[in-house]
Every structure is written in C-alpha cells, then in structure tokens.
Amino acid sequence: MPLQTLDLKAVGAFPKLFLDYITKNETLTSFYNQYPDIEGFRKAIQSRAFTQEKRQTLVSVLEKQYANLDSKPDFSLLLDDKTFTVTTGHQLNIFTGPLYVIYKIVTIINLAKQLKDAFPDYNFVPVYWMASEDHDFDEISVFNLFGKNYKWETTQKGAVGRMNPKELRAICDQIPERVEFFQNAYLNHDTLANAVRCYMSHLFQDQGLICLDADSADLKALFAPVMKDDILQHSASHIVKSTSDQLQALGYHTQITPREINFFYLEDSTRERIVKEDNQYKVLHTDTSFSEAEIIQLIEANPERFSPNVVLRPLYQETILPNLAYIGGPSEVPYWLQLKGVFDHYQESFPLLMPRNFALVVNEASRKKIDKLGITTEELFADEVTLRKSFVEKNSRKSLSLAFEIDEINDIFERILKKATIIEATMKGPVEGVKAKSINALEHLEKRIKRAEERNQESSVSQLLALKERLFPGGGLQERKENFLNFYLNDHQFIQKLLDSLAPLDYKFNIIEI
Incomplete structure (x- = not known):
C-alpha cells in the first residue's frame, strides 16, 4: 500500500507531554529508564529479570484460558529465560471498537518481529492485555460502522470481561454483512473475555499473539x-502525587x-x-x-x-509478565510517566514506553476526490476554518487579500501624522483613531470579499468539507471513530496489509492508501 508519513507534531492532535517524550525532551529523562529504540531494548534485555516460578504460573494460566480454542500460540516459549513479552492493552470494546485498537496489536506484532531480527538469540512474544476487569460498560458498548452507531443494551453489571456476550446476537443480525468470526466468538462463549480471545486469535492467526486475561487467582497471588x-x-x-506535582511544575x-x-x-x-x-x-x-x-x-x-485501578494495573502487568515494553496511545504513554516512582518503590522493572502506530486510511474513492479538488492529504489535517480559507484563496483567480492596501493606508497615515503633529502635538490621538477605523473597515471588507468568493466556490467547498468529514469524522482522527470492518469487509487482506506497511519504531503519523 502507498504510504506517506507526517511528523506527529504536524497532526495537531497529541498532548505536549506525549510529544516531548517522543522527541526526547531532556526535562523528562528522570521519569523513565530507557528510550524505546533498539539500543534501549538492548539495555532492557540485559537488565530484565523474571523468575521461573512466575513463568510457570503464567503458562499454566494461559493453557487454561486457551483450553477451548483449537488454535493456540506456543506457550512453552515463555518458559525460556530468553523469552520476553511486548505488551499493549485495551478495553474489550464490542467488535474491536475504534480502528486504533487494531493498530495497537499490529504494532506489538511487528515490534516482536523486529526485535527478533535485532536480537536473534532471544524470543519476543506480543501480548494483548485484555482489560477484562474494567467496569465502564459505556466505553465498550458502542461501535461505529459505515457511519452508524451500534450499541449493546444490557442489564449486566460489574467487570465487563465476565459478562455474557450472547446478547450481541442482535447487533450481529443488524450489521450490513454477516461476520462469521464475530458470530462464533460472541454466540459460542459464555464470557466477553473468552469471546475477545476467540476473535483476536482468528484475526491474528499465525502471528504469535497472546491474549491474556489477568482476572486470575493464580496471577493475582503474585501481586498479593x-x-x-x-x-x-x-x-x-504518596509517590504518584509527588511525581504528578513535578510534572505539573514543568507545565504538563x-x-x-x-x-x-x-x-x-x-x-x-x-x-x-x-x-x-x-x-x-x-x-x-x-x-x-x-x-x-x-x-x-x-x-x-x-x-x-x-482489582487494581489505573494507578496499579501497570505494576500488576509488569509483575506477572517478562515484559520489555508497553505500547500505548497518546493518553496512555503520559500517564505511565507518572508511575516510575511506584515501580522503583516496589523494585519492579519499569518498561520501555512506546507509542503505537498512528494512521489515516485513504481509500480509492477519497483519493480521487483529493486529486479532483487539487489538494494534498496533508492539508486535510487542518481545522475546518483554516482548510476552507486556504482552499478558497488557492482556487481564486484573483487575490482576496487587502494586505497591500492596508500597508498603503499605514504609509499614508504615517505622512499625515508627521504633518499634523508639526502643527499640534495633540493631533496624534485623532490621527491614530481615524487610521484604526480605516484599517478596521478594510479588514471587514476583506472578510466580505472572501465570503463572496466562498459563495462562488460553494460546490467545491461543500465537496471539500464532505471529504474532510469522511476522513476526519466529527473533526477528529479517523482511527478514534471508525471500525476496522469499514475496510476489512471490502478487503479481507486489510490487516495483513497493515502488518506489511506499518513500522513499529518509526514514530510518525502514517497516511495509507488502499
């Protein structure tokens, strides 16, 4: 797939703390151990210790959790002292939720492969940490497909991973096309966690992905x-409050x-x-x-x-996994930076913090519209007001700016001011007042001229804004709204193409054409 990249700062959608971390701002070095590059991973491999007892407990739990699946990863790798994990986590959104959940998993799979190439004497296993204990049902209960929201209605409460997913039959019957692996997962399993493990195993078969449900007595015993x-x-x-105060004092x-x-x-x-x-x-x-x-x-x-909350869940993760890195989004990486002191206190290794892949997927129809309008994909990242303004100015046959005329007015009033103040010093105020009114009038006139030109280009502007909404629904990033089925239903190789295209250690925003 053709691929373009943008600097993450150019996207205008990420917090300062996240961007400063990715660009190695020196003020943040005390809040983490190693930067997520190959050299950072080399140091992490050398220092990461994990007992054989923990490895055996982990493998025993995974064997039980995968007992009812025909296809399962090779868990025996995890018994080897030279095997490490790279982990991402997310809530159990129905039908995978927003597109970026898929990007998270693609990132860890590709990272495991790249680390194996860099360090062939070691093994690296991608782990999807299923947030099965989360109880915020509203956050997982909706997904968007082809511009329509589908919502799971239930009276079930508590940890979402323990909920029975068979109620999702109604949504399976409503979506435009029957998706067999979702049907099988939701209707043939008694918990949402088991259902998610089932369909993730289907989507990423042969990629070595492990889906871990940490809602386990044996694993929790290690955290007692x-x-x-x-x-x-x-x-x-006390520790997190102190760290948070330090970050806030730095302006974050x-x-x-x-x-x-x-x-x-x-x-x-x-x-x-x-x-x-x-x-x-x-x-x-x-x-x-x-x-x-x-x-x-x-x-x-x-x-x-x-069940640990957001403050201690990361520590729990690192306690039960031989983990090297946590891969997260622009909100997750910053909150992990608040937690290094907690890891130090409990003498647990602090993982490398690494951003997931970010992407905008542009299909053939959108590419044709972009070309017809004579714009670049990068221009669409601007807010609607800026995009509209630049498009109208670029496509106008004549200049819409009165900047030259305003400069001339400034020059004229400079000459008037000199003449007037020679006669009477108090004339400066009146002259400046008339000058300000004149310039304000021209600026107002400039806006009217631009609005008139917008009306002349109304058809093209409407097409532009429709394209903007298609690729940036609600003014936000596509990956936070759309579901992967928007693309997968038309091309079952969509996930494989992502695996082939996205580079885990290249911290850029990707524009992918399909």
Missing part, C-alpha cells in the same frame, strides 16, 4: 504483597489521580472501590466491610477479589 502494602500503607498514593497536564487505596473489590457483578473509614475497610455502594485482620486474610485466601 502489593495489595497489602497499598491497602494498609497507601504507598502508591497529568492524566491520572491516585486514590488512598488503589484497589476495587471484585466479586460476581460487583466492582467497587475500597475505602478506609473508622478503621474499617468498606466496599462502596455495598454493605460489605472488613477489619484489617479480615482484609489481610482475604488477600491471602482470595486475591482474585482485588
């Missing part, structure tokens, strides 16, 4: 010491705010915050509470009932 420390001592809260906006206790209580259809009140540990919005002795006993006996 952190559970006790956070619930009793609140260490993470921070993404996450720590709680005193950074765990939810997770059971059946409940996922609610744990708070300490009057020496009791209470589960909000329930009648459940524990004494200190009781909650310690529960952590030891049933660690699966404790």
